[in-house]
Amino acid sequence: MSSAILYTFRRCPYAIRARLALAVSQVDVVHHEVSLRDKPAAMLAISPKGTVPVLQLADGHVLEQSLEIMLWALARHDPQGWLTGAGWDASAQQLVARNDGEFKCALDRYKYPERFPEQDQVCYRQQGEAFLLALEQRLAGQPWLAGAQAGVVDMAILPFVRQFAHVDKAWFVEAPYPKVRQWLTAFLDSALFLGVMEKTGA
Ligand SMILES: N[C@@H](CCC(=O)N[C@@H](CS)C(=O)NCC(=O)O)C(=O)O
Known part of the structure; x- marks a missing residue:
């Protein structure tokens, strides 16, 4: 095997963050789009x-976590300095942990309230908003969570905020998080994001 193989799913936020880092680091990777309902035996055999x-x-080495994949790719080549400074310092790591924990939990419930009938959808949205507020505050006076330039902290979190925004677009455009909106829009319009979302047909 000459290139690495990435098993991915186009819309999965974890897979998107991995593809972003692999793309920016220009690592040679063959992408295998999988169906989550019918996962390939070759993938299940290694993971x-x-x-x-x-x-x-x-x-033959296998990386099974999205963050691990990001950090591996960037350790090889980090032309945009995603790992430098506030891009991946202790506070960035804490924010990503909060994204993967509390925010992802609220996102799943907000997105699929019928699966979590204990509370209503607005309540789940409000739980997610606590995180959006933290992002809004961090984006005051700087375009990216990492500062003047994007870092791992931005790219690890943006795919999840994208999903949150898509649940109720009409709510999101009016919500009191203008910096978060600007940050998300800059990302969604970027050649990097559009590139990793291209349909490969694989
Ligand atoms: N901790 C893992 C989480 C990855 C994850 O949960 N991916 C979802 C898709 S977004 C998945 O593959 N779920 C399995 C399934 O739906 O069968 C990571 O960071 O890579």
């Missing part, structure tokens, strides 16, 4: 937990 993304390196 029985059955989540995407999974990256199998040319030497």
Whole structure:
């Protein structure tokens, strides 16, 4: 095997963050788009937990966590300095942990309230808004969470905020988070994001 193989799912926010880092680091990767309902045996053989993304390196080594894939790619080549300074310092790491924990939990409930009938959808949205408010405050006076330039902290979180915004677009455009909106729009319009969302047909 000469290139690494990425098992990915186009709309999965974890897979998107991995693809962003792999794209910016210009690592040579063959992408395999998987169906989550019918995961390929080759993927399950190397990663029985059955989540995407999974990256199998040319030497056979397997990376099974999206953040691990980001950090591996950027450690090889980080031309835009995503790992530098506030891009991946202790506060950035805490924010990403909060994204992957509390915010993702609220996002799942906000997106699929019928699966979580204990509370109503607005309540789940409000739980997610606590995180949006933290982002809004961090974006005061700087375009990216990392500062003047984007970093891992931005790219690891943006795919999840994108999903949150899409649940109720009419609400999001009016919500009191203008900096978050601007930040998300800059990302959605970027060649990098559009590139990793291209349909490969694979
Ligand atoms: N902690 C994992 C989470 C990955 C994850 O949960 N991916 C979802 C898709 S967004 C998945 O593959 N779920 C399995 C399924 O739906 O069967 C990571 O960071 O890579």
